[in-house]
Amino acid sequence: MSGPPAPRADPTPVAARLESLLGAGAVTTAGCEAWATDGVVPRAVVLPADADQVAAVLRVCDQAGAAVVPWGGGTAMTLGYPPARADVVLRTERLDAIIDHDPSNLTVTVGAGIALRRLQEVLGAHGQWLPLEPPLAERATAGGAVASGLGGPRRLAYGSARDLVIGARAALAQGTVVACGGKTVKNVAGYDLGKLVVGSLGTLGVLTELTFRLIPRPESSRTLAAWASDMAAVAALARRVFDSALTPVAVVGVNAHAAARAGRGAAGLLVRSEGVEPAVRRHERDIGAWAAAVGMETEAFEGEAETALWKVVRDVGWWEDTGVALRASVPPGAAADLAVALARALPEGTAMVVHPGVGTLWLEAPAADAAVLIALLRPLVERAAGHLLLARAPAALKAAHEVWTPGPQARALALMREVKRAFDPRGTLSPGRFVSRL
Amino acid sequence: MPHVDRPALIRRLQSIVGEPYVLHRPDDLLVYEQDAIMVNRHLPDVVVLPDGAEQVAAVVRLAREAGLPVVPRGAGTGLSGGAIPERGGVVVALTRMTRVLELDPEGRTAVVEPGLVNAEFTTMLARWNLFFAPDPGSQVASTIGGNVANNSGGPHCLAYGVTGNHVLGLEVVLADGTVAWVGSRGWDAPGYDLAGVLTGSEGTLGIITKIAVRLLRRREAVRTLLAIYETMDAACAATSAIIATGIVPEALEIIDGVTMRAVNRTLHAGFPEDAEAALLVEVEGVTDAVPAVMERIEALCRAGGARRVQTAASAEERQNLWKGRKHAYGSLGVLARNAIMLDVCAPRSRLVEAMRAVAEAGRRWDVRISNFFHAGDGNLHPNLLFDFEPTDPQFARVVGATEDIMRACVRLGGTITGEHGVGIEKREYLPWLFSADDLAAMRRVKDAFDPQGVLNPDKIFPTGRPVHGAPAPAGGDTA
Numbered sequence: 016m017s018g019p020p021a022p023r024a025d026p027t028p029v030a031a032r033l034e035s036l037l038g039a040g041a042v043t044t045a046g047c048e049a050w051a052t053d054g055v056v057p058r059a060v061v062l063p064a065d066a067d068q069v070a071a072v073l074r075v076c077d078q079a080g081a082a083v084v085p086w087g088g089g090t091a092m093t094l095g096y097p098p099a100r101a102d103v104v105l106r107t108e109r110l111d112a113i114i115d116h117d118p119s120n121l122t123v124t125v126g127a128g129i130a131l132r133r134l135q136e137v138l139g140a141h142g143q144w145l146p147l148e149p150p151l152a153e154r155a156t157a158g159g160a161v162a163s164g165l166g167g168p169r170r171l172a173y174g175s176a177r178d179l180v181i182g183a184r185a186a187l188a189q190g191t192v193v194a195c196g197g198k199t200v201k202n203v204a205g206y207d208l209g210k211l212v213v214g215s216l217g218t219l220g221v222l223t224e225l226t227f228r229l230i231p232r233p234e235s236s237r238t239l240a241a242w243a244s245d246m247a248a249v250a251a252l253a254r255r256v257f258d259s260a261l262t263p264v265a266v267v268g269v270n271a272h273a274a275a276r277a278g279r280g281a282a283g284l285l286v287r288s289e290g291v292e293p294a295v296r297r298h299e300r301d302i303g304a305w306a307a308a309v310g311m312e313t314e315a316f317e318g319e320a321e322t323a324l325w326k327v328v329r330d331v332g333w334w335e336d337t338g339v340a341l342r343a344s345v346p347p348g349a350a351a352d353l354a355v356a357l358a359r360a361l362p363e364g365t366a367m368v369v370h371p372g373v374g375t376l377w378l379e380a381p382a383a384d385a386a387v388l389i390a391l392l393r394p395l396v397e398r399a400a401g402h403l404l405l406a407r408a409p410a411a412l413k414a415a416h417e418v419w420t421p422g423p424q425a426r427a428l429a430l431m432r433e434v435k436r437a438f439d440p441r442g443t444l445s446p447g448r449f450v451s452r453l
Numbered sequence: 454m455p456h457v458d459r460p461a462l463i464r465r466l467q468s469i470v471g472e473p474y475v476l477h478r479p480d481d482l483l484v485y486e487q488d489a490i491m492v493n494r495h496l497p498d499v500v501v502l503p504d505g506a507e508q509v510a511a512v513v514r515l516a517r518e519a520g521l522p523v524v525p526r527g528a529g530t531g532l533s534g535g536a537i538p539e540r541g542g543v544v545v546a547l548t549r550m551t552r553v554l555e556l557d558p559e560g561r562t563a564v565v566e567p568g569l570v571n572a573e574f575t576t577m578l579a580r581w582n583l584f585f586a587p588d589p590g591s592q593v594a595s596t597i598g599g600n601v602a603n604n605s606g607g608p609h610c611l612a613y614g615v616t617g618n619h620v621l622g623l624e625v626v627l628a629d630g631t632v633a634w635v636g637s638r639g640w641d642a643p644g645y646d647l648a649g650v651l652t653g654s655e656g657t658l659g660i661i662t663k664i665a666v667r668l669l670r671r672r673e674a675v676r677t678l679l680a681i682y683e684t685m686d687a688a689c690a691a692t693s694a695i696i697a698t699g700i701v702p703e704a705l706e707i708i709d710g711v712t713m714r715a716v717n718r719t720l721h722a723g724f725p726e727d728a729e730a731a732l733l734v735e736v737e738g739v740t741d742a743v744p745a746v747m748e749r750i751e752a753l754c755r756a757g758g759a760r761r762v763q764t765a766a767s768a769e770e771r772q773n774l775w776k777g778r779k780h781a782y783g784s785l786g787v788l789a790r791n792a793i794m795l796d797v798c799a800p801r802s803r804l805v806e807a808m809r810a811v812a813e814a815g816r817r818w819d820v821r822i823s824n825f826f827h828a829g830d831g832n833l834h835p836n837l838l839f840d841f842e843p844t845d846p847q848f849a850r851v852v853g854a855t856e857d858i859m860r861a862c863v864r865l866g867g868t869i870t871g872e873h874g875v876g877i878e879k880r881e882y883l884p885w886l887f888s889a890d891d892l893a894a895m896r897r898v899k900d901a902f903d904p905q906g907v908l909n910p911d912k913i914f915p916t917g918r919p920v921h922g923a924p925a926p927a928g929g930d931t932a
């Protein structure tokens with residue numbers, strides 16, 4: 016990262032200065048290996064108590080030329096390239112307040128470090144939820160889910176972080192705290208800077224506060240699974256669903272290996288419908304009939320069984336610590352065909368789920384198969400005008416393979432560099448971690 | 454014009470886009486001096502109607518060389534002055550670029566040109582049972598490029614989201630005359646979400662030349678309900694109650710008594726003459742579910758004191774119920790010679806208070822106000838009516854009332870614009886919402902995209918000038 020050179024380093028070690036800022040308990044320099052990002056071990060781990068402290072940490076580090084890696088629940092730290100430097104890990108855990116839940120406005124404002132699980136419990140008591148379902152959601156924070164920007168199964172109906180964040184506050188590298196948006200579901204006052212932080216992996220600022228739009232919990236929810244002998248039948252049924260006026264909230268194809276994780280033995284299509292009971296029944300009736308007509312066996316999931324099933328789907332890529340995760344994003348119309356083509360060619364032991372409505376495929380495989388898988392996927396995804404993300408892999412693999420392929424178009428990438436330079440001129444925030452090692 | 458003389462500029466523009474597509478005579482320029490806001494205007498030096506990104510890029514490069522600002526423009530239906538060439542310069546009108554370039558009915562995506570008119574697109578999509586969800590009241594005229602640039606909403610955005618929720622990628626001509634693709638034809642393009650920032654940037658960051666959008670499948674069944682209330686308080690409370698129960702209908706609009714009486718005079722719509730508010734609710738979905746949901750809404754409306762509730766299932770009956778809402782803007786003319794339409798938002802939990810503040814501002818400043826608005830989103834559209842010119846000293850009362858209303862909504866946790874944009878009209882009020890640091894962050898984005906301030910200068914950001922300053926001297930051939 017070029018930019019103005021850092022001022023001459025202050026002789027006081029950064030950690031000592033951070034300690035005097037935050038108090039002794041909030042800075043650790045021992046056991047930092049546990050806070051490594053792709054093997055890059057920080058010199059200190061800090062736990063600021065509020066947005067002002069986050070800003071103060073950034074100011075000190077920015078001036079001292081120390082790189083800062085924001086850390087929420089730590090579930091998605093494998094995303095991106097290994098950081099070029101990681102001197103200080105900034106944990107957001109203490110920014111965990113529910114600042115303003117306005118149930119009859121269907122919005123909530125929270126500290127970015129709040130555990131999603133706790134937030135969902137509080138919202139659930141009001142019959143509401145935040146339809147954000149990142150991998151390992153039970154351990155993720157709201158801020159981490161937004162900064163990593165990974166969508167979940169019900170994105171088809173409820174959108175992703177980009178659609179759900181209506182206000183945000185972030186501490187910038189140079190130590191100012193800025194806000195954008197608000198708590199109204201519509202708002203066009205000024206640039207929508209919230210869009211920039213979604214999926215930015217904390218490379219533009221450290222999120223301190225987020226306001227989300229919420230949705231009511233549906234009174235009924237069920238999932239119909241239709242099992243088949245191959246992915247072609249699954250894709251055909253998915254087409255039938257999308258060719259209808261049905262309004263499912265999630266439609267996902269799984270290969271047999273992914274289904275095995277849920278204790279089933281075949282490829283299948285999972286269709287979740289939510290809402291008033293007559294709507295759910297109608298989905299089951301229609302899809303059940305279409306499946307029966309082509310000889311697919313169906314099975315209904317409800318309650319805890321349904322939750323468990325979708326957790327398996329949500330977490331493909333994150334099941335095994337030793338695995339690699341790949342995500343293909345293609346125009347939605349190309350997803351089903353891609354899944355069919357892949358199903359025949361995948362190495363044994365690769366789990367695949369495909370979300371035909373949003374054009375996303377997730378794959379998990381043992382690290383040993385990664386190179387074969389990447390070589391197989393890349394041309395297919397590119398031909399479909401899509402993108403491939405190596406979402407989780409051992410650092411050695413990342414050294415040999417690009418994380419995002421293809422990267423942004425050259426002129427767009429130049430703009431992204433300008434944006435990064437505008438917000439973080441010295442490259443303090445997770446340098447080297449983002450697209451094209453920004 | 455600093456660096457290129459006018460005849461040479463016109464000649465060179467003609468060589469880029471073709472002679473018929475450069476407008477420079479005062480008569481021809483007149484249409485381009487304003488958008489749908491009635492209180493500001495300024496003539497451009499020249500208007501070009503390019504076809505394709507290459508032409509747009511060449512025009513931008515030439516304008517830069519000539520030291521002229523560039524103002525993109527769609528149909529000119531904007532309500533905040535975004536397309537007004539305040540400093541003159543080159544207006545780039547995208548209205549010739551109307552093609553649908555790609556359509557994938559199965560994947561429910563399309564790539565269109567920015568000048569395509571919103572309603573024409575949706576009409577075209579009917580064959581495939583698809584539609585483009587954003588449905589601004591101006592949809593028969595406004596362009597999809599304008600919708601994206603303003604991140605426009607519409608009645609059905611309550612359930613389906615605003616324009617930004619449907620944009621996947623954009624081709625844009627940047628301030629340096631280069632062309633970039635941001636986002637893609639699907640979700641999750643790598644890198645910062647520049648398409649997200651460009652959406653709603655009002656032509657200040659780039660000129661949009663292609664738009665990749667997602668489409669929605671038409672619902673099987675639709676039901677519409679109209680409930681009449683004695684008071685605005687009751688209609689707002691009913692809205693809050695419906696949202697709070699967890700039912701999110703596809704549309705939830707309110708029309709006030711002043712508007713109903715005006716619509717009666719223009720259309721004979723048959724609204725009661727003595728009621729103060731009507732609530733219009735629409736529910737869409739599968740046939741099996743819609744009646745059940747509508748029954749619940751009807752019960753909530755009645756429990757909230759509705760005097761009369763009508764429901765409609767057939768297309769014709771539905772159109773009848775919507776008639777009042779659809780013609781509300783057109784009926785403003787019978788109420789006054791001039792109007793300013795505000796676009797404030799309040800949290801849905803504070804609707805009653807927000808609408809009281811609107812009424813109070815009208816009383817305090819002696820300004821008549823009519824209201825028809827997207828209640829379910831908390832997006833209010835008070836229309837401040839007046840019978841004088843904006844140059845009249847009395848106009849200060851109107852401005853006073855607009856400021857009271859905006860301030861009240863900010864105090865309630867709302868915003869000064871929900872869908873119409875900041876443009877010229879609201880830029881001086883941004884500091885009511887944002888700190889100097891917040892605005893500086895937005896400025897960093899502007900500088901990253903357009904360091905020389907070529908594109909739509911002075912829009913969105915506070916200028917420190919009076920809000921409705923005296924019109925500046927006109928440009929054009931006579932200047």
Ligand SMILES: Cc1cc2nc3c(=O)[nH]c(=O)nc-3n(C[C@H](O)[C@H](O)[C@H](O)COP(=O)(O)OP(=O)(O)OC[C@H]3O[C@@H](n4cnc5c(N)ncnc54)[C@H](O)[C@@H]3O)c2cc1C
Pocket residue numbers: 488489524525526527528529530531532534535536547567588589590591594595596597598599600601602603604605606607608655656657659660661662782872873909
């Ligand atoms: C009767 C009426 C009803 C309306 N109802 C609604 C409503 O329900 N919801 C709503 O949100 N709005 C509504 N509007 C406002 C307006 O119609 C919308 O903002 C609309 O999207 C503007 O589109 P346009 O093509 O007319 O854009 P213009 O007015 O021409 O331009 C709007 C802004 O976008 C910029 N721009 C235009 N095209 C491009 C481009 N290709 N690239 C970059 N910048 C561009 C312009 O510079 C300007 O800043 C209404 C207006 C009227 C008159």
